[in-house]
Amino acid sequence: MQAHLRIARPVGNLAVSRALYCQGLGLQVLGSFVDHAGFDGVMLGRAGMDYHLEFTQCTAHPVAPAPTAEDLLVFYLPDPLAWQAACANMASAGFQTVTPLNPYWAQHGRSFADPDGRRVVLQQAPWRNLAATA
Numbered sequence: 001m002q003a004h005l006r007i008a009r010p011v012g013n014l015a016v017s018r019a020l021y022c023q024g025l026g027l028q029v030l031g032s033f034v035d036h037a038g039f040d041g042v043m044l045g046r047a048g049m050d051y052h053l054e055f056t057q058c059t060a061h062p063v064a065p066a067p068t069a070e071d072l073l074v075f076y077l078p079d080p081l082a083w084q085a086a087c088a089n090m091a092s093a094g095f096q097t098v099t100p101l102n103p104y105w106a107q108h109g110r111s112f113a114d115p116d117g118r119r120v121v122l123q124q125a126p127w128r129n130l131a132a133t134a
Contacts, residue, residue, distance in 0.1 A: 005051040006043070007073070010063040012116050017055045018042050020114055024093035025075070025086075027053070035059070065116035069101035072111075073120045076127040083124040090122065 011017040021027050027044040030052055034040050038060035045052030053073075077083040087110050091097065095112035098119065105111055109123035 003050075006054055007051065008054040008056065009118065010065050011055045011057060012065060014040055014042060014055060014057045016115060018044065020093050020095065021053065021055075024090040024095050024112070025120070026089065065118065067116065067118045069119065071119065072105070073118075074105075074109075074123055075120070076123045076125055078124070078126040080124060083122060086122050090120070095120065 018029065021044050022029070026046070028046055030043040030045050032040075032042040039056050039058050041054055041056040043052050043054045075086070077086055090110075090112045095114060098111050098113045100106050100109075100111040100119075100121065105121045105123070108125045109121050112120045112122070114120070
């Protein structure tokens with residue numbers, strides 16, 4: 001079954017999150033909505049990807065983001081130069097560099113946090129489906 005993945009998250013400031021993730025990860029606005037049943041939101045991604053991020057704010061009943069240090073978005077970037085450029089983009093966009101709770105992510109990657117405390121890991125490695133090789 002082929003499926004498209006949407007990761008939906010409440011944010012503290014929709015405009016800040018939109019700008020941060022577009023600049024930091026090179027995402028584009030795929031769509032947005034205002035006052036849809038009391039929610040404002042934006043979908044970010046790139047054409048041809050099988051996933052996108054949705055950030056929302058509820059004006060009637062605000063939901064405070066409550067991430068943990070293990071709620072991660074992990075992007076695998078095998079090319080060292082592309083990884084270095086992506087890390088520089090994250091820093092210049094305003095993401096904060098953080099120490100990961102799980103030391104595995106520091107071996108070949110860098111961890112960042114947005115203003116809501118949500119974490120993004122840029123892993124300088126290819127992703128491998130271990131189940132497919134077993």
